[in-house]
Amino acid sequence: MNQINWLDIGLSFIGGLGLFLFGMEYMGEGLQKAAGPKMKKLLSILTSNRLLGVLVGAGVTALIQSSSATTVMVVGFVNASLMSLKQAVGVIMGANIGTTITAWIVSLGEWTSFLKPSVLAPLCIAVGIALIMFAKKQGAKHTGIILFGFGTLFLGLDMMSDAAKPLRELEAVKNMFVVLGSNPILGILAGAGVTAIIQSSSASVGILQALALAGLVPWNSAIYIILGQNIGTCITAILSSIGANINAKRAAAIHFIFNFLGSVIFGILAIVIFTFIAPGLGSQMIDVTQISIVHTIFNVVNTLLLFPFAGSLVYLAEHLVKGKNEAKPGELQHLDxxxxxxxxxxxxxxxxxxxxxxxxxxxxxxxxxxxxxxxxxxxxxxxxxxxxxxxxxxxxxxxxxxxxxxxxxxxxxxxxxxxxxxxxxxxxxxxxxxxxxxxxxxxxxxxxxxxxxxxxxxxxxxxxxxxxxxxxxxxxxxxxxxxxxxxxxxxxxxxxxxxxxxxxxxxxxxxxxxxxxxxxxxxxxxxxxxxxxxxxxxxxxxxxxxxx
Known part of the structure; x- marks a missing residue:
């Protein structure tokens, strides 16, 4: 076995992660610009109907490619008194559904060879740059930004996957994922920790999919890491609520409570499945598309389960975060x-x-x-x-x-x-x-x-x-x-x-x-x-x- 060059692997993986994050951010920016006028109308349809809030949250998150960004935006709206806590619950739930779109984009490479990152990345980057540089219409330039971001995202994914492939030969790496899969708490903590550090569950899922492409991730560790990722993504909203008013802090608390309860419920269910129902499934390797399916099922079912209890989530947040909002003369009300x-x-x-x-x-x-x-x-x-x-x-x-x-x-x-x-x-x-x-x-x-x-x-x-x-x-x-x-x-x-x-x-x-x-x-x-x-x-x- 050839000796592993850890420096090359580390630099390639970090470089790939940087490109992945940049591509996701750039693609989201292009989508925002292209859909800006439509997004302005989304807020106007938010009523006391929480179902509409879920749809808006999913739609906005799909556009900006980040549930963390959507939740931060919700904290801002609540802080600016433009949204009530009851409205915020629906949007937060929808944001978790909308964030699954990134995982499905990453999964494209498994469906056909033409959609593999190594093929799609240079094509999208080339077309995107051409549109940005030579297109005269603003809409075409926005499309170029989206394509360039899309291609860069795939290029980063390909780099991370290639960097991780040599690790398949190491027993220590395999054992690490076995430990994460056999110990749900460690798996959840690992997913939460990585996501909290990079402050993006979409990017964290992308890293997991890159490791899965390299054939490193078994089913049980993938499930627990995904559950942890949904907890870790709450850190962005929590940090964002520091210095905001009481209701904004409660909105961040609702996000954490919702994701934490969902992770606990599904964590218990996963333990039952891997222990009693399908004990052999946990050690099998998971592929990229299966990660997307699991990620989507978790977020959709979690929303369906807790949607009827949205009022209870508000009640719980109000009792966990106590206090009153005090408006001061000359204080900005709509800006955040x-x-x-x-x-x-x-x-x-x-x-x-x-x-x-x-x-x-x-x-x-x-x-x-x-x-x-x-x-x-x-x-x-x-x-x-x-x-x-x-x-x-x-x-x-x-x-x-x-x-x-x-x-x-x-x-x-x-x-x-x-x-x-x-x-x-x-x-x-x-x-x-x-x-x-x-x-x-x-x-x-x-x-x-x-x-x-x-x-x-x-x-x-x-x-x-x-x-x-x-x-x-x-x-x-x-x-x-x-x-x-x-x-x-x-x-x-x-x-x-x-x-x-x-x-x-x-x-x-x-x-x-x-x-x-x-x-x-x-x-x-x-x-x-x-x-x-x-x-x-x-x-x-x-x-x-x-x-x-």
Whole structure:
């Protein structure tokens, strides 16, 4: 027997694993870009119907090639209050089903010689690179990314399998798998440990399949390792939930409880089968397709078994992870960096947060006008406090957008992120103008001055139109409606005309000494602030027309 070169084997296997992980990540990225618009709609169909949640979880995981990434995304959604724990249960269950797609992709090589990794890898890589470099249409480039990732995944699998083949001659390696197969706890711990380290059950199953291709893995050790892999994949969500709110921690706990219970149930069943029903099966070598079948059966049956007890899983998680969520003023509600795993969702949630910031600014403008008309000190202070919150939101959103702009986005998503920077700036300026109006109110309170009846009527009229203009622009951006955007721009024109006419009328009142001088200054400054607010609303509407 030739001497084993452990350095060559180790480097080849690690290099193959790196290519496998890179290919899986790259293929998932291409699938995300190709299916981005569809993925944005998946969240909207999530209702209290857990069955829909299972389907969505399976679908998203099949697209991004990682149940860990899907569960991290779920933790992010729960943390951003976009998903309830009951909805999260279904998605987590579905994610476990969706992750089986990678194992089936790896199994293709056993079905026909044309689909073997050594044949398929160079073909996919060559076609993929050609499409990435020379295709003009974005859809074709996305297909190229998918093919390149697919080919690289197969190349890595082939390298791992070739590296492991010399190990078939070593009794120590064979004995290691015999020990893992005869001791369920060791087998489960081995699967959990490897998966926790590389933080991907799909990749961990891929490694197991590469070893199976080399003829190293018996049935019993494969089963226990697969069960352990489903426990180990929970580490990603658990680590992700650190620093998140209580419900997000509970979502990670649900993922662990669900996978742990399934592994315990199937572990007991496997022991019974290998000990009493089919004692000879455990020592037989398992092939790649059989690993895919086992992996799929486990995840599908586990979901069917525990699906009726989803409410109990939520109850158990709530009692294991105790505490209450406490929202702080100016705290981001829809943004979570965990959503970067699926950029299309991250962009849409950034839009939601910016629109929320706009609503806060609009409400603050209304309070500022109330403070001005009512000469109310408490409302003046409320405007000042809210303005600080708006500034905090601006800083938080901008930091998020900077990070979001540095991940892989489609051209349309990149444009949207760039426009969000501008909209955030417009909304912050709207907040500043509301703050200016509150300062005018404070001055009028100090000077004990007041508007004439005619001035109050005019300010009320232009304020209502300014508010309507801002509301319409924000709604237009939220739902991407060009009709509403055009309406907002028409309203802005009306505000401009009103401001000009009212300024002229006010000068006449000052000449006639109908209005107090100090109140007159406040009137003109208020007009100017409302007109500027409508200008910023018009900027938001213009972005809608550019994006359509």
């Amino acid at each position: 960096e965990r959503l970067f795993e699926t950029p299309s969702f991250a962009v849409e949630n950034a839009v939601k947060e910016v629109v929320r910031m706009g609503e806060i600014a609009k409400n603050n403008m209304e309070v500022a006008m109330q403070a001005l008309f009512e000469k109310n000190r408490d409302k003046v202070q409320e405007v000042f406090d809210t303005e600080r919150e708006i500034n905090e939101l601006q800083n938080g959103i901008n930091q998020y957008l900077v990070k979001l702009s540095n991940i892989s986005l489609t051209e349309k998503e990149s444009l949207r992120v760039t426009n969000l920077f501008h909209i955030v700036s417009d909304i912050e300026r709207i907040g500043d103008h509301a703050d200016n109006i509150a300062e005018l109110a404070a001055t009028m309170i100090e000077d004990d001055s007041k508007f004439s009846d005619e001035a109050r009527k005019e300010l009320t009229r232009i304020n209502e139109m300014g508010i309507q203009c801002l509301e319409t622009a924000l709604k237009a951006y939220e739902v991407t409606d060009d009709r509403l955007a055009k309406k907002a721009m028409v309203l802005e024109d009306h505000v401009d005309k009103l401001e000009s006419n009212m300024r002229t009328n006010h000068i006449k009142r000052l000449v006639q000494k109908v209005c107090e001088p100090m109140a007159g200054i406040a009137f003109l400054d208020t007009l100017n602030n409302i007109e500027r607010i409508s200008d910023h609303a018009s900027n938001i509407a213009q972005v809608v027309l550019e994006e359509i």
